[in-house]
Amino acid sequence: MADTDTPAGGTGPTAPTAPTAPADRTDLAGLEAGLDALDAVTVRRAGVRQVLLHKVLPPAVAVLLVLLVWKLLVLARITDDYKLPDPSAVWASLRGLWLNGTLLSIIWTSVSRGLLGFAAALAIGTPLGLLVARVRPVRAALGPVLSGLQSLPSVAWVPAAVIWLGITDKAMYAVILLGAVPSIAGGLVSGIDQVPPLYLRAGRTLGATGARGARHVLLPAALPGYIAGLKQGWAFSWRSLMAAELIASSPDLGLGLGQYLENARTDSDMPGVLLGIVLILFVGIAVDLAVFSPLERRVLRARGLTAAAR
Template identity: 65%
Template sequence: MASTDTRGGADDGGASPPPSSAAASSNGSPNGSPNDLEGLEAGLDALETHTASRVPFGRLLLDKVLPPVVAVVIVLALWQLAYILEIKPHYQLPGPLDVWNALADEWYKGTILGVVWNSVSRGALGFAASLAIGTPLGLIVARVKPVRAAIGPILSGLQSLPSVAWVPAAIIWFGLSDATIYTVVLLGAVPSIANGLVAGVDRIPPLYLRAGQVIGATGLRGVRHVLLPAAMPGYISGLKQGWAFSWRALMAAELIAKSPELGVGLGQLLETGRVYQDMPLVLGAITLILVVGIGIELLVFAPVERRVLRSRGLIAGAR
């Protein structure tokens, strides 16, 4: 009888779990119900999900359009103020209206569109050739260690070398021809594109490469389906820098290499203004060079970069 009481007491004491244990069980412990675990997983999924909502048109104008417009207005106001105060003589520092009139004169002559097109077409063709050369070169340098040890420092040195330094050599090699201009563009853009791709490949988690090997993505298939997609953010950065370097190299080549056979580009227009001491034309050509460079960046590279980063969850979804 006593033993029965003892056993019953022991059963009573050990049968009921402590309150804290019961609470832990009901709050999603390993002993919790499946519904609790499903709720926890759903909450974690919700935290990882970016909800894309459409921003009102007014807010879009306020956030995206108004800041650059205000910046341009401020620059023009300061420029006009410097003109009024005559910080420099008017023939050295013309006002914004004088520059506008100089560009309007070129427009009425029917030459301005041809000048811009000559430079843009040269820049686009030179950049396309740089892309075709720099991409495989970057892949080889990134994946083949002996090649990287031999060529990597040379690419970095070429990237830091001003493109204008190649113009005299290119003129001696090819004379006053399109080959001279494209040579300077290639030497300016290829190192940047290759180094950007190398940097992108270096940032790929090794797990991605091993997973690609497991599923049979090796050789060119691995490059297409694993290596290039994973390295895309760094590659896009290299493309942006490559375009900037190719545009600068093109302007340097056009500024120095002048010939009737080459036609007139923005660089030649800039040099014409210098020769005739036409400062409004000089500033107008500089403005056009700046506008084209910014326009290509905003219309081509910025949307591609946003799409790539968004697809990897590095920025919020489109709004």
């Protein structure tokens, strides 16, 4: 008797194939469409109106509010005029520096020192961070030291640097390095610790080991944490320099922002003191906005984190 389940010309029974449910095909198509949408994310540059509305207007309004509160406190006479001068007096001090031709030279003296010191800290902190992150004995020895140095106020290094190197530019750069190198190295170590092990295994499979692996795998993968360390390193560099210029002031060093602030304090020139504070704050913010914030946004966009990079 012929087997009714065996097709003609076949050698045995075959199992029936279950048809694909329409709902499953719909879910699969939706998943593919979602993945395609993620891959096709485009970053649209904000227009001039949007930039003015969302990035320029808020800080401008904040500055105006501070000036308004300042003016109201002066009018209310909550303290003596020499302790809290009118904003117009600070503006007069700024205008006097501009007319004398010394404003830009004062700012550049400090900015050039800060940038040069930060560049040196970058050249030292980056290989140090790689070494601490990848070599266990070095991490065990230097990891706690780097963490401790980050919590140590930079001003504590000024007396030692002056005794070691005298009141010279070398002392200024030494204070900057001692303040910035631990932050840069620590940021890189933190970034490397967050690199998925799969990236490292893939790099070794492709032959990226040693210095090549650090260049092509570790550093690109750790870039967000590294940039955070750079931002913190610049902040430490700037603060360290201002502390050094305030304490180790000398005519041989040239007139920087820290020494200008100390000279104004010596002369009991409160408008000059407030102007020095404003200029120090302005330079620190300006460097961050001009260098580190665009770099951070670019890295985040490259990783698809467009919402955080706006």
